[in-house]
Structures are given as C-alpha cells and as structure tokens.
Amino acid sequence: MRNRLLALPLVAGAAALALTGCATSSASGEASSDGTIKVVASTNVYGSIVETIGGDAVSVTSILDDPSQDPHSFESSARTQLAVSKADLLIENGGGYDDFMTTLADASDTKADTINVVKLSGLDKGGDTEFNEHVFYSYPTMVKLVDEVTKELSALDEGSQDAFEENADALTTKLEDLKSQTDAVKQQDAGDKVAYTEPVPGYLFDAMGLENETPDAFSEAIEEDDDVPPAALRDTLALFTSGGVRLLAYNDQTSSPETEQVQKAAEENDVPVVGVTETLPEGQDYVSWQQANIDAVKAALQK
Ligand SMILES: [Zn+2]
DSSP states (O other), X not given: OOOOOOHHHHHHHHHHHTTSOTTTSOGGGGOOSSOOEEEEEEEHHHHHXXXXXXXXXXXXXXXXXXXXXXXXXXXXXXXXXXXXXXXXXXXXXXXXXOTHHHHHHHHTTOOOEEEEHHHHHTOOOOSSSOOOOOGXXXXXXXXXXXXXXXXXXXXXXXXXXXXXHHHHHHHHHHHHHHHHHHHHHHHHHTTOEEEEXXXXXXXXXXXXXXXXXXXXXXXXHHHHTOOOOHHHHHHHHHXXXXXXXXXXXXXXGGOOHHHHHHHHHHHHTTOOEEEEOSSOOTTOOHHHHHHHHHHHHHHHHHO
C-alpha cells in the first residue's frame, strides 16, 4: 500500500496530535544535578525506547504522552522549554510530525545532538508519493533507532557503555521477534485487504503484507482534519457493506463524525475494529504496546 499524505497536512496532523500531555510529563527531565543524561523525546514512544536502553543513567522527558486526551494545539510550556534547553540529547520523529521540537530547540541555545527518526529510517525516498510519517510502526526503523540511541548515550557516559549495549541487545532481540511475528502473518494472510481511518499502522500492515483499501481522499482528510469529500466517505463506507476488508484500524486520537460513521459501518457489518494509538497507553512500554497491536490484528484476521 502506498499512503499519500500531503506535506502540509502532515504539519496539520502534527499540530493536531501535538498536544496532549505536556503538563504531566516533564518532571523527571528537570532533574539537573543528579548526574543522569537528560533526554527529551517528542513522544513517549521514543521516550520508552531511551528508558529501556539507558535505565537509571538517563532522565527522560516525553513531551506528548497521553493517548486519551483530545488533541488540542500544542503550546510549549516554560517547563518543556526548560527541559529542552537542559537536554543532552533530543529525539524527534521528523517528517513534519513534530515540528514543535525544532521550534523548542531553536528557542533554546541547546548544543545537544538531535536524532531525527524519519531521516534515520531511510523510508522517505522523496518523489511523488506522499510520505507516511508514522515510522514508529516500522520495527526495522526502531532497530536502527536503538543503535543510534546507544551510540549517543555511550558518547555521553562512557562508563555506562557496557550496560547500554546489553540493554540495547535485549531490546533488539525483542524487536526482531516482533518483526518475525509480522513475517508469520505475511506467510498466512498476505494480500488480505484492510482499512484504516488514518495511516498510523501503515508500516505494520506493509510488513504483514496487508493491503490498504481506504480511499486516500478519506484518510488524508482525516489526517489533515479537513472535511471528508462525500464521495470518499461513501466509498469508504462501502468497503464494509461489500465485504471488501477484513478489519478497520481506528485511531481514537483523530476521531470525527466521519470516522465514527465508518466505525459504526464496520461494527454493523461484523468487521473487527482494531484500536491504534500514536502514543503509548498507560503502563505500556514500546514492546508490550506493539505486541498488543500485533495480537489485535491477528485476532481480527482470524474472525
Ligand atoms: Zn497521525
């Protein structure tokens, strides 16, 4: 499947997304005198990965961390700005997803390195196809990120390098296990047709060989927070009445009357609905979150 997202909409999507939990997330990042490496990540997805590698040697501030809140415009708080200005390492998604990170870094005099995960991924080949910026659903990209984070942390705290590498190896093994689970789904279900309200799980579906049938005009409008063209809505709803798809992936963080209508159509036609998020649910780490996503997709495909 090729997802066509306009460049501008990505910014709109990011702004819409950008929003949540800045008030609750910053405390640990401000611990300045305890000798830990201070890392600021744009979302708790990346924050989780850094914590797993860095353990007690890092203090992580995740700017966006609450999937249950309604999106609202991200406003950088003094606290967030302070965390960025004191950071030893910054991690951003890139690709227009979290431009507020650039704004925050520019507004501080930080000399910290920034890891841009979209750049690291190598997934954006340019050209005419609009890029799906949800690279945190790509496990090979997360393996690259683990490597990069480990290098950066080791340069900042050489004494902890062995511990970082050990943690990184364990995490990479788990990511590779997730990857092999997607390979197994591909063996069995490649070519099955699916739908989503927004291309959040696009890379996961690609890895599983699942084919997205959602009209681009629908998912783009949802991502952009634009009005959905009536024909696109009609075509999307028809996927469920015609038996055209095996499941609907539904992103609660960008719900609207149209996505709710689509969800209802899926439910009325016994098409399983799989919830997906862009930030970690409470109490989950990256691996447990993605394991739950894989399990939910597999369960849906078995129905
Ligand atoms: Zn999104």
